[in-house]
Amino acid sequence: MDLLKQMNDALDYIEDNLDEAIDFNQVALIAQCSEYHFKRMFSFLAGIPLSEYIRRRRMTLAAMELKSNEIKIIDVAMKYGYSSPNSFARAFQQVHGLMPSELKEQSTSLKSYPKLTFQLTVRGVDEMNVRIIEKNSFSITGIKQRMRVIDNDVDPEVVKLWETMSEETINELANLSDLEPPGILHVLTDYTSEGEDEGEIDYYFGVATTQNTPDSFTRLEVPANTWAIFEVEGEWEAIEDTWQRIYSEWFPSSKYEHAEAPEIVSSQDQISEIWIPVRKA
Template sequence: MYMLKGMNEALHYIEENLDGKIDLKEVAKRAFCSEYHFKRLFSLLSGITISEYIRRRRLTVAALELKDTSARVIDIAIKYGYHSPDAFSRAFQGFHGATPSLARNPEQSLKAYPRMAFQLTIQGGVEMKYRIVEKEAFNIVGVKYEVEMVDEILTPAYEEMLTAISDKTMKELASLSDKEPYGIVHASVNYEEDEKGRATFNQYIGAVMTKEVLGAYSSLEVPSLLWAIFEVDGEWTQVEEQWQRIYSEWLPSSSYELAEGPEILASQDQKSEIWICIKKK
């Protein structure tokens, strides 16, 4: 509940400052967490980056102002963070499907992106099997991808990343796994967002191993961290559902918060584990 209160305080601050400067460090401070923690948590819970959320909210209230007032387009553009009418017009048309001038027409349809609020919901009382473990440093060796996410779409997509790795390579990596988390692991690290709502991160698909492996593989050094490890039975759909539940149900009601570090999915023998690094609040 403490985390949810902080997240909603952060959203209130954003709402109060849509027509001014929004300092993401201050936003994170309102949520009682680091800027990295807030950006990652917001993206995982909402499905969009915080920068994209702010952009959509600003374009929503800008459209209302265009319809309800006689203010000049250039004044509204500057008010909501655009340095030129052209930049505002492009963004406005991309979101609403109409230019700012057409938006004044009473018959013109526009989009609205409502203000968000975070809530803790109880859904079915489904058990979550997890353990809290402090692990010494380890290495993940495998194939590395530079991944970009724009408008909730990953480039390259996970399917493209996986199909690009040959069966021979996957079997070789799986056979080299000799340390927990066992099996093929998918590790996401170095998550960043820019002001335009574009998110980037590095994706490693490989295995945790103690052997020195020669060849064209990349290596990710994971420092000693405290981990919450969740067991998952089932296909990818169940994995996605469990991942969402971790951030929307388990984390808000726990005494932990996210720590900066990799997010890991490990799969072996039709079973999966989700590893997230945490720290005490």
């Protein structure tokens, strides 16, 4: 699949630049998707965040150099992007279980993490209920919060927002809902980062509406797009599981790619829908 080739080409670029500051704009260009989409796809396919994979690969190469060469620890630390021996030593110990200074003093096994290559594997026969629609531009009204992207998990600050949401606010939003996607919406858009670590993204708790936006809420304009809509029954864990399968199974085997617009989860009457913006690959 072209998507897997693009992902592997991007991994080749990362591998060739482990001893430099990795340009994630270039990674996104090679992968032909946004940095956010690439990191999300990588995490779901590999089972670990991209930042952790890069750290493990660098520490694997660093250990090989320290074991086989008469080279100073500070020089290896600088080579792999660490500004101080202490920060390098902490990362090294997390991966290998010992300090770099102990490497030549002990006969011990070191962890080795090989370069990854993605291949398409058919896993099971669980069906995914999906439909493709075209939808004109529309507006979302709700509460906006900047959230951290934490290994594809929910930011605790967003969980706190959910837990403290008043019944009055939820009812006010519900009364504004008059468009698809139906019901209360969870919306993710406008990802930014400054390097290898996970970044930040705008989160909206709101509804799709044609009505005016009250002063207490924020408005988001969503452009016209093609949407792949996945129906999910169950609690939030079922939504997360389906979201992972969209990235790890559906995208690699479909003829679509991410269109870099907001992603939306709608919930109504015990049924949820995941709206993913797509375009033909």
